[in-house]
Amino acid sequence: MAAEVLWISAKEIDQLGITMTEIMDGVEAGFAAIGRDEGEMPAKIGIHPREDCFIHAMPCYLGGDIDRAGVKCVSGYPPNPAKGHPYITGIMLLNDPETGLPQAVMDAAWVTAWRTGAASGVYARHFGDPDTTSVAMIGTGVQARVNLLAMKEVFPKLADIRCYDLYEASTDRFIADMQPQLPGAAFTKCADMQSAVTGSDVLITCTPIVETPERFIPRDWVKDDCLVISVDYDSAIHEDVFAGANFTCDNRNQYVWTREQGTYFRNGYPGPADIDADMSEICSGTKPGQRSGRRGAVLMGIASHDIMTAALVFDRAAKAGLGTKVEL
């Protein structure tokens, strides 16, 4: 008998009405499962066919009550927007852990966007000051949008959104898209990066990941009790910002392995001994979060987020009768 796979497009996923809170809960459960050693998640591997471009493969099995498996193939090509293509593209595959048979194939750009914002939200759940009112968003593309949606879930008093992008038009589009989502908040288009960062309670950087980073945000722009979230590896935040701070990564194994490859997280970025906790230790209760003082995270994105988000999409699509069944 030929097996059937459910093909789910980005448009169909949009119709499912999945919320940021649901994805954050899934991402948190995935972190916790890895923390309990219930699963298998090697560090993501990649190839780099063009400068600053990557194609990553990210397999993961989550066991215990979750019992889900799959692999994401995702590309990031900074020159794509100028060619009319998205920067992030890819395919997410869910497998039946019992037989290995493919169950669903879906757009990986949607999964990647939302689960990455959700991971920042989970970090902020454990490390954020509940009285946070201001956030600086640096690089106002896709990630800035989903990261802001996650911050909105965690910080009910969020009122002051400072935005900076290399391209003013990008910030204009960001504000037009996001203002209706946070109608009570004031959005400021900052003329330079420093004025966005200075005095902000939370700093989130979402600029392109590059092999020769400028790390343009120095320590003296960042206030002492700022919560710093790097979505863009070591591209934007200077190593001094993390020196002496409480430092968290999403996954020790992946951070240390990537650092050892020699391209990212060198030249002063935290080494293995400087990692206070990873998010699986936090979410499984092995280590506590910290809600004050300078604290920061490099959240590289891990495959458990993809599995948890894709499982949510698959279950919801199957229930709603959405997607196209394709014979193998």
Ligand SMILES: NC(=O)c1ccc[n+]([C@@H]2O[C@H](COP(=O)([O-])OP(=O)(O)OC[C@H]3O[C@@H](n4cnc5c(N)ncnc54)[C@H](O)[C@@H]3O)[C@@H](O)[C@H]2O)c1
């Ligand atoms: N950590 C993760 O899990 C994860 C997941 C997805 C994407 N990412 C990374 O997040 C970053 C943003 O991704 P995206 O999908 O939002 O991309 P995007 O292209 O939608 O947005 C990037 C924005 O950065 C702006 N920009 C470029 N150079 C800048 C600079 N020097 N200063 C300020 N702004 C600048 C661009 O104009 C653009 O608006 C990328 O580095 C991507 O690889 C990380």
